[in-house]
């Protein structure tokens with residue numbers, strides 16, 4: 019606890035009245051991870067210690083910020099400061115556990131860690147802190163990217179406060195604004211933390227002025243930190259204890275808890291993260307789900323410290339995990355209320371269900387791998403309940419799945435996890451958004467797969483609607499012109515144009531979701547030399563002039579390549595799609611015509627002349643093993659081809675189509 023004690027000695031403030039309070043004995047040795055010490059006796063001892071933390075001694079808080087402003091690094095430092103993890107544990111961003119998170123340096127899944135913290139009681143703090151009151155702090159690290167704001171709002175439901183981290187050099191960015199409002203609307207106490215003050219370009223005073231101007235935050239409330247050098251960090255936890263209220267709840271009521279998250283563990287089964295709102299939960303208790311009415315026995319219960327640490331009990335206001343013999347995460351509905359079986363309780367408010375904004379077909383690269391893909395998707399969705407999955411069949415690609423995602427990065431991350439964690443090779447179709455079409459007979463359908471949109475004469479389309487978003491863009495003022503042009507090319511409608519300080523402008527646009535799901539962010543970054551930040555929130559549907567565009571190979575429509583586009587853009591998108599396909603489809607022994615068509619009208623056409631590809635052409639002489647190798651390689655290559663009618667389409671062609679499907 020040396021780090022914490024030193025930090026506390028530096029702390030100048032006396033916040034809480036001294037009181038005889040024993041620091042948990044079982045938690046006194048942070049050098050030994052508790053999980054490695056777990057035994058029934060130990061769990062019992064820990065459970066007894068947990069009972070010493072009534073809600074007044076608990077603080078549940080989150081760290082929210084724009085991507086890369088330092089949330090995960092700050093979380094690491096706080097875990098170290100409280101002895102929850104060892105200093106220099108050799109693994110930066112401890113709470114970013116997934117391989118994709120480490121590779122991409124982003125947080126995808128919100129994580130929780132319980133910390134124990136002793137607050138200085140005397141001024142100046144005495145070297146012996148044994149009489150100091152200790153606190154149980156639950157830190158919930160959240161993702162910063164727009165696609166994962168669903169995870170953010172979920173995490174916030176278990177918190178009473180949030181650290182709003184802002185980079186001292188970059189200042190307030192688009193996601194700072196979005197995250198601030200998520201926290202503000204959830205009535206959380208917000209502690210502004212201006213981080214990265216060690217940077218030469220840091221300008222904390224300017225950031226303070228921005229916080230005042232945009233959120234009416236008193237500049238004196240801001241903490242100045244460097245998660246890198248440790249400067250200012252000793253003020254963070256005392257501020258959490260002083261400024262964030264303790265969780266509400268009644269220890270004497272029957273147990274009631276909010277299900278925050280769930281995932282599947284091969285050995286332990288379904289693990290639910292819960293926030294106990296009332297009562298106490300003990301190992302062996304019978305609990306029921308308010309959503310399904312099913313009952314379960316609590317097999318294991320504990321805290322995340324930061325690994326799963328059995329305690330045998332969780333009390334009001336505490337956040338931890340429960341294992342209860344659920345067979346699938348489908349039984350563990352996020353936002354559900356779990357409660358004491360046979361008790362009548364008022365279910366907790368829960369969360370808005372996740373809205374799927376991007377849909378795409380996922381097919382095995384090799385048709386015979388359908389079962390393997392199905393298994394991989396099932397396993398992955400056990401840990402990512404925000405993906406929707408339904409089976410679908412394509413004449414071009416065979417059997418596959420239509421999956422709904424929260425956004426494009428979410429889709430990308432899902433693909434990457436399928437490949438990395440499950441070795442699945444997939445072909446994905448052009449992403450699409452959920453359109454609403456009305457037919458001549460007045461019936462309406464939501465279309466998540468363009469191929470499913472009937473174009474038969476009996477089913478005349480009378481009207482269509484597309485989802486829109488309100489996008490917030492923050493840019494240095496010299497880029498305002500190009501950004502306004504980009505937004506109008508993407509059919510945007512300006513809602514707001516203001517300056518947040520002398521150099522930077524804030525633009526708000528209503529944009530069709532379709533226009534931003536592919537490549538908008540890259541384009542925005544490239545025209546602003548990487549300076550733009552961007553965030554969006556869902557808005558309403560708007561009526562639009564949309565058409566279904568088919569791609570035909572030798573006159574045959576390829577259902578997996580159908581897309582829905584705005585009528586005015588059909589020509590341009592069609593042209594780009596056929597040009598791209600021409601580049602990626604290899605010449606075959608016969609001529610291939612590639613066409614884009616809207617209804618029966620062909621709007622773009624390319625022809626690929628016939629040629630025979632002889633892989634042995636360069637293989638002079640009679641080396642039979644070399645010949646065999648080349649033929650094997652060709653066979654391997656063929657596996658990666660999809661045969662549509664008589665045309666072989668390489669996997670890459672499908673991937674490339676994603677990039678042009680939303681061209682300007």
Ligand SMILES: Nc1nc2c(ncn2[C@@H]2O[C@H](COP(=O)(O)OP(=O)(O)OP(=O)(O)O)[C@@H](O)[C@H]2O)c(=O)[nH]1
Nearest residue numbers: 085086087088089090091124125162214244245246
């Ligand atoms: N100079 C400096 N760099 C920092 C500081 N805090 C974090 N960083 C660096 O900033 C980068 C981003 O930090 P992260 O902690 O991953 O940021 P994040 O906000 O968690 O990002 P996401 O998880 O993607 O939302 C990393 O390279 C950190 O090493 C700081 O105080 N000073």
